[in-house]
Amino acid sequence: MSSSLWQRSLADFQHAVETRSTPGCGAAAALSGCLGLSLILKGVRLHRGESDLDRHRRRLIEEGDGLQKALAEAVDDDAAAFADYLEAQRLPSDTGAESEQRDSALREARDASIQIPLAAAERCQDGLVLAVEGLSLTSSAMESDTLAGATMLRAAMEALLIGVESNLEALPDPAARRQLEVRCGELRDSARASCHRLGIDAS
Numbered sequence: 001m002s003s004s005l006w007q008r009s010l011a012d013f014q015h016a017v018e019t020r021s022t023p024g025c026g027a028a029a030a031l032s033g034c035l036g037l038s039l040i041l042k043g044v045r046l047h048r049g050e051s052d053l054d055r056h057r058r059r060l061i062e063e064g065d066g067l068q069k070a071l072a073e074a075v076d077d078d079a080a081a082f083a084d085y086l087e088a089q090r091l092p093s094d095t096g097a098e099s100e101q102r103d104s105a106l107r108e109a110r111d112a113s114i115q116i117p118l119a120a121a122e123r124c125q126d127g128l129v130l131a132v133e134g135l136s137l138t139s140s141a142m143e144s145d146t147l148a149g150a151t152m153l154r155a156a157m158e159a160l161l162i163g164v165e166s167n168l169e170a171l172p173d174p175a176a177r178r179q180l181e182v183r184c185g186e187l188r189d190s191a192r193a194s195c196h197r198l199g200i201d202a203s
Helices: 010-019 025-045 055-089 096-135 140-168 174-198
Strands: none
Touching: 010 025, 025 055, 025 096, 025 140, 055 096, 096 140, 096 174, 140 174
16 A cells, blocks of 8 residues: 555545445454554553553553554555455466466465454454453543443454454365364454453453
């Protein structure tokens, strides 16, 4: 992509999601995850209005900032992967060499369309674990931010996994497909457990 989606206004991003092939569900979900994580980190950063950070909160913030960076990168990476897939589909396949090049480009784009949102979903689950730990450090006035952020993270993770699973059908290896399906299930189970600990809807 010529420029980062983060350089666009929210209105431009929303319009692009609604009217263009890319950015799609993965980029939109990763962005939603970023916002959810920001709500969680706000509660940890602004704990009771204190300006000095103790070691525990500092560690959580550092971990959260790392997760935030990974999710932010996934917004652009997912959009770029889908753009690469669309470009690969347009490659010529008249000769054997052209067909081989097109197939290779399609495989690379397909693999990226699975691995990028899967990694982002894993970061969302890491964020839910952080929310569980951070809730005890969050003042009661900001607990609603933490819980709302966790709800958004879980929804973002589910949206990312929907995208992953839709692309698994193109995998030629049944064993690899099954392994990834199991991983998606594990992430859902972990998210459910984290949400249960937070006291939010875990159905």
